Amino acid sequence: MDKLVVEGGNYLRGSLPVGGSKNTALPLMAASLLGGGSCTLTNIPNLKDVTTFAHVLRVAGAKVQFDPDTNELDVDASTVDYPEAPYDLVKKMRASFYMLGALLGRVGKARVSMPGGCSWGPRPVDLHIKGVKEFGASVELDQGYVIAEAPNGRLPGGSFKMEPSSVGATINLLLAAVRAKGGSRIENAAQEPDVVVFGEALKAMGAKIEGLGTETIEIEGVDVLDSVDFRNSADRIELGTYMILAAMAGEPGDTVRLNGAGTKFLGNAFRDVFRETGADFTSEGEGADSYVEIAVPDELKPVSITTAPYPGFPTDLQAQWTVLLSQTRGEATVKETIYKDRFRHIPELRRMGLMALQGDGQVDVYGNAELKGATVMSTDLRASVSLVMAGIVAEGRTDVLRVYHLDRGYEELEHKLSDAGIDIRREEYDPQEAEPQRAAELPT
Ligand code: EPZ
Numbered sequence: 262m263d264k265l266v267v268e269g270g271n272y273l274r275g276s277l278p279v280g281g282s283k284n285t286a287l288p289l290m291a292a293s294l295l296g297g298g299s300c301t302l303t304n305i306p307n308l309k310d311v312t313t314f315a316h317v318l319r320v321a322g323a324k325v326q327f328d329p330d331t332n333e334l335d336v337d338a339s340t341v342d343y344p345e346a347p348y349d350l351v352k353k354m355r356a357s358f359y360m361l362g363a364l365l366g367r368v369g370k371a372r373v374s375m376p377g378g379c380s381w382g383p384r385p386v387d388l389h390i391k392g393v394k395e396f397g398a399s400v401e402l403d404q405g406y407v408i409a410e411a412p413n414g415r416l417p418g419g420s421f422k423m424e425p426s427s428v429g430a431t432i433n434l435l436l437a438a439v440r441a442k443g444g445s446r447i448e449n450a451a452q453e454p455d456v457v458v459f460g461e462a463l464k465a466m467g468a469k470i471e472g473l474g475t476e477t478i479e480i481e482g483v484d485v486l487d488s489v490d491f492r493n494s495a496d497r498i499e500l501g502t503y504m505i506l507a508a509m510a511g512e513p514g515d516t517v518r519l520n521g522a523g524t525k526f527l528g529n530a531f532r533d534v535f536r537e538t539g540a541d542f543t544s545e546g547e548g549a550d551s552y553v554e555i556a557v558p559d560e561l562k563p564v565s566i567t568t569a570p571y572p573g574f575p576t577d578l579q580a581q582w583t584v585l586l587s588q589t590r591g592e593a594t595v596k597e598t599i600y601k602d603r604f605r606h607i608p609e610l611r612r613m614g615l616m617a618l619q620g621d622g623q624v625d626v627y628g629n630a631e632l633k634g635a636t637v638m639s640t641d642l643r644a645s646v647s648l649v650m651a652g653i654v655a656e657g658r659t660d661v662l663r664v665y666h667l668d669r670g671y672e673e674l675e676h677k678l679s680d681a682g683i684d685i686r687r688e689e690y691d692p693q694e695a696e697p698q699r700a701a702e703l704p705t
Contacts, residue, residue, distance in 0.1 A: 262692050263668075265661045265675055267652030267685045269634055272512040274682035277503050279522035280306040280672045281332060282496040284356075288432045288459040289493055290314050291359040293336040294323060294367050295440060296466055296488030304493040304549070305334040306672045309665070313354040317346055321364065338488065341367055348374035348405060354669075355379070358386055358429065361407060362436030365398060369414035373407050380641040382602040388423045388430035393437050395421040396445055416441040418482055422448035425599075426570050431456050431478070439468040441482035450478045453571040454526035458494045465489045495522030495551070498577045499671060501531060502646055504555055505581045508540035509588045510653045510683075511557030517681070518554050523547040528572030537564045538589070561585065563593035563628055570599070580606045580647035586626035587615050588654060596623040606644035609637040613651050613659065634659040636695065639666040646671060653683055662695060 281304035290311070293300050305311060307329035315325045315334070321344065324337040344367075346360035351374040364371035376386060390407060394400050397417035398409045411417075418441035423430055431451040438445035450456070452474050460473040466489050469481035500522040507517035524532055524544040535542065539558035545551055563586055568576040576599040583606070586593050597603050601622040611617065612635045616627035634657035639645030645667040652659030661667070664687070667674060675685045 262662070262690060263664050263687055264690050264695070265649060265664050265667070265685055266688055267634070267649060267659045267661065267683070269652055269655040269657060269659065271653070271682050271684050272515070273507055273510040273517055273653070273678075274512065274515065275680070276518040276520055277677045277681050278520050279495050279500045279503065281493040282306070282455060282458070283308055283310055283670050284455040284498070285458045286311055286493050287314055287356040288359055288455065289462055289491060290318060290334065290336065291363040291432070291436055292459065292462055292466065293488065294318065294321065294338045294341055294363045295436065295486045297338055297367070297486070298488035299335065299337040299339070300488040301490045302334045302336070302493060303332065303490070304495070305332050306496065307332060308672055309669045310354050310356065313350060314357060317350050317357045317360060320345065320347060320350065321360065344368050344370050344372060346373040351375070352377040355384065356429070358389065359433055359436060361389060361393065361409060362433035365393060365409055365411055365416060365437045366440045369411040369416070371407070371409045375402070375405050375407060380605055381600050386429070388427045389433045392421040392423065392430055392434040392447070395419040396434065396437055396441060398437070418443035418445040418480070420446040420448070424449060426451050426476070428453050428456060432459060435460060435463060435470070435478070435480065438480040438482065439463050439470070440484070440486060441480070443482055445480045445482070447478040449476055451570060452476065454494065454497060462489070462491045465491060494526065497522070497526040498575060500524070500553065501527055501575065501578045502581050504535060504542060504553065505578065505585050506650050506653065507555035507557060508535070508538060509561060509585045510650070511555065513557055513559040515557045516554050517557065518552055520552045521549065522553060523551040524553055528575070530569070530572060530574040531578065534564045534566055534574065538562050538585070561589040563589040563591035565593040565595070567596040568599050576600060576603065577643050579603065580643045581650060583607070583617070583624065583626055584610065584647050584650045587628060587630040587632065587651070589628040591628050592625060594623055594625050598622065605640035606647045609640070609644070609648055610651055612637055613655055615651070631656065633657055636660040636662065638696070639663040642666050642670040646674070649674070649685070653678075660695070662690070
């Protein structure tokens with residue numbers, strides 16, 4: 262098993278590249294099944310979630326080639342003939358559940374395993390199921406699988422108001438509705454950029470969609486969709502992670518540059534609170550040549566945040582923000598409104614000296630923390646990156662165990678950080694040796 266070993270105390274310097282968006286790449290890959298031909302997706306990040314989903318597409322019969330050197334993914338969907346997504350893959354990666362909408366949209370039927378839970382609690386898919394039912398599918402649950410069927414092989418279409426707004430359910434319902442016989446409407450739809458960019462790709466394929474990025478999306482079903490080549494957007498969460506890291510680990514007065522992304526998809530809430538800390542940024546463009554420059558402040562001011570659906574503060578950046586708050590001169594609160602229990606990083610950060618008081622769906626973070634290196638355990642993707650960030654500003658050595666969580670969402674992280682002045686390396690370790698010692702340290 263791999264761990265990342267970080268020697269704290271070095272400034273983050275120079276520049277880092279931002280890769281393609283994980284959370285847009287996955288729905289784009291699902292959409293590639295709807296065209297029925299071959300397409301090339303570019304700026305696809307080399308992540309475990311991408312390779313897992315590529316295998317899910319192969320199980321359905323598609324031919325998929327991914328080149329990690331060019332970040333290009335080729336899909337030939339002409340041979341899709343097996344409308345299933347098996348448990349062993351769906352349990353690995355929840356977004357495999359997009360196969361429900363993709364297979365309903367492509368072949369009018371689907372047998373998809375229910376996704377498992379998550380380290381921070383249940384993540385239901387009731388809205389996905391209710392939605393496709395409203396669009397005319399018959400759905401039954403059998404031995405942990407969702408079995409859905411469109412009457413006479415094609416959904417009639419319908420209308421569904423979701424509560425709460427769900428990124429995944431919006432994506433799944435778009436996949437199901439774009440080739441329906443009639444029209445469909447999604448109310449209280451997710452407005453995240455991941456959904457908008459994915460929806461633009463469907464429109465490029467010939468789908469008729471109005472209202473992307475608003476709370477009501479109208480779809481007029483079409484008979485045929487064309488396979489088109491499409492460039493994935495930059496990863497806004499990777500960008501936000503590095504902006505936060507630059508503000509807290511850059512040298513005061515220095516500038517750190519992040520290449521390949523602009524701040525448009527981060528939303529006003531993040532941009533505003535980021536500047537309230539005293540850090541500043543300039544952003545140029547949104548395409549392959551875009552960049553963001555961070556001006557590192559002399560002192561970081563504590564700024565409280567509350568997560569919310571886009572354009573609110575992204576829940577995927579709240580763990581990272583917590584580490585920044587530990588380096589400010591005061592106290593602030595992180596409120597989580599989307600996943601109440603998304604605080605598995607707090608006990609691990611406490612082992613490094615984080616001073617924080619957890620409440621119901623929130624944590625009060627006290628600044629001026631002199632973090633000390635420790636052996637800590639990753640529990641999920643964004644928690645694991647917060648542990649690396651803490652190790653960068655901590656005194657001494659930090660071993661971040663179980664980085665398979667991190668590898669799901671951050672491409673080549675240790676190489677990108679090493680090239681920007683950080684002392685970090687990947688090492689193998691034997692969980693039998695390293696982790697029981699952890700158990701001995703945990704409170705009885
Ligand atoms: C997507 O997950 C992202 N994953 C998550 O990023 C992100 O945290 C989340 O959106 C919120 O922004 C991908 O895009 C692959 P939701 P998703 O459905 O679609 C409730 C990361 O770190 N809900 O928008 O699963 C749910 O419990 C990952 O990259 C239902 O009640 O999130 C939550 O409270 C982690 N019923 C809220 O909606 C449902 O059927 C938002 O969840 C579906 C969701």
